[in-house]
């Protein structure tokens with residue numbers, strides 16, 4: 001039985017660190033749905049969020065293999081406890097005439113913001129879980145979508161579930 | 166005082182107590198070679214191919230327990246080293262490889278002899294570094310040795326751009342390393358160890374299965390004591406041979422694809438299994454689903470958490486240094502009033518003896534053509550079972566593992582994980598340098614030996630008196646065997662045509678060559694080669710062996726451990 005897991009990890013902010021993780025996933029044929037990485041408040045550390053799909057055994061191996069990488073400081077499977085997941089999406093839509101009102105309304109319903117307005121287009125910024133972003137794309141007129149860009153999920157534990165060195 | 170990067174490299178190696186650096190020069194490492202010329206703390210061994218440099222360093226590590234060191238130039242030097250690095254990686258051998266790199270300003274510009282060494286080696290090293298600043302050189306080398314040798318050992322590559330080798334900085338070698346991201350667990354969980362002890366005492370059909378981790382973790386003494394205390398049967402993997410004395414009655418032989426009937430049957434049918442420093446890989450347990458058909462409880466001790474429950478689910482995982490954990494277990498057994506159920510154990514041993522009586526390693530001793538097994542048996546006799554034995558990859562490797570009874574650890578050097586043809590001779594060199602007085606025998610085949618044959622020249626230069634036992638069947642025997650079994654005897658490209666005259670080849674390198682054609686000459690030839698008269702010489706013994714001989718027993722790929730093909734069934 002495969003399920004979706006969000007794995008958070010802290011690693012040394014060294015050159016090549018990202019390729020060690022990416023290489024591990026491809027060498028061992030693990031899935032990557034998305035991967036995001038950026039330095040933390042401590043500039044020597046990077047935080048990475050990896051969304052992957054696998055059976056319990058595979059996820060256990062993924063976590064062990066990640067821990068084995070010499071640059072990795074800590075690994076946490078966020079999906080093992082309560083957590084928050086967010087992804088940012090920018091969507092450029094064709095917005096002319098009547099469509100402008102409708103798109104504005106949809107953006108409001110999904111708590112998106114229009115961050116760029118041009119004669120014939122809107123660019124809408126939306127954050128939420130991946131499912132919410134998918135739902136927005138389904139809700140608007142498919143033909144209106146000109147371009148989308150998504151960051152992939154970032155995650156954090158709820159309450160006192162903290163990933164720190 | 167300020168030192169150049171090149172001086173720092175040699176000073177660091179001296180600080181680490183390095184005795185030998187196996188290497189090959191080139192543009193990017195010439196500053197380092199110049200410093201090697203000026204120092205006398207360690208010796209440089211000039212190999213004839215960078216692959217052999219890493220193999221020899223790897224063998225030095227296997228035979229001595231210390232970290233092996235190799236030095237290669239950028240570009241082709243680094244790529245030639247990759248096979249050696251991957252070989253060491255698969256068998257978890259501590260090696261530090263220093264590679265030259267083009268100057269930092271030229272990196273990424275497709276400079277002459279530039280390759281992304283860190284990128285190429287990433288999947289086959291424990292860790293690697295590109296040193297861009299001379300200020301970080303000493304601490305990086307310190308870390309490299311630390312990472313290579315601790316936890317589950319492995320190769321570490323340090324890539325040094327040429328400009329870094331002439332930049333200067335204050336030199337101070339750190340005393341210790343502390344890395345927040347790297348702290349292997351060594352002490353086993355005491356609750357788990359207690360559980361393991363209890364489970365082992367409850368066994369009615371116990372089995373001890375140990376692998377390369379016992380050799381690397383210097384725990385063969387503990388394994389032996391524990392097995393004798395409980396009177397439980399023991400099997401070793403190919404990498405674990407020597408972990409328990411092979412000539413002892415409690416030893417059932419190697420297990421796995423070419424393991425003995427008794428070892429494989431006992432492994433399949435035991436009710437409690439103690440696995441130590443082993444990883445249940447495909448060549449050991451065959452098909453995991455078939456293995457899981459029998460109910461058994463498993464205790465697994467390993468320093469690498471990712472080796473546990475990877476292919477086989479275990480009941481009591483213990484992460485830690487195998488030697489420390491076994492010491493703890495032994496303490497518990499010695500303090501315990503409980504003992505194993507003697508009646509059950511006797512019944513189990515009776516069953517095992519029945520399996521053993523199949524005599525699964527028998528071969529035709531009346532043959533008029535030399536049987537390869539016979540040569541290995543005689544080698545064992547002539548060397549008093551006390552040689553360091555290296556092998557290449559193929560049938561001869563399996564016969565060496567089956568017929569040379571290793572009573573001590575670190576005596577058997579072969580490429581178990583990667584299965585690299587060509588390791589035999591460089592392994593013999595590394596072992597001989599680690600133990601100058603010891604007897605070193607390289608059991609090889611006419612195909613494998615040709616993959617690193619150039620090292621005969623290195624052996625001459627450094628007067629390495631290794632003895633080469635070439636089991637010459639004029640075939641890539643193991644390939645031929647698979648073609649016979651699984652491809653209707655269509656021997657596609659597995660016949661070795663145009664072989665050299667190995668006797669004259671050895672002689673041309675300045676060594677002694679012998680050709681042995683008849684079974685009755687085998688013992689005499691071996692006695693002569695290992696006699697005091699030839700103690701200082703490399704002897705190449707070319708045994709003309711039976712071309713049709715196969716390795717038995719055999720567990721076909723995808724089959725279960727107890728589904729062996731035995732010689733007698735054919």
Ligand SMILES: Cc1ncc(C[n+]2csc(CCOP(=O)(O)OP(=O)(O)O)c2C)c(N)n1
Pocket residue numbers: 557558559560561562584585586587609610611612613614636638640641642643644
């Ligand atoms: C570098 C490399 N290439 C190919 C193989 C595949 N292979 C495994 S055994 C073998 C034949 C070895 O022949 P030989 O050295 O003559 O030994 P024999 O099996 O005859 O004892 C081959 C080609 C390998 N293990 N390593």
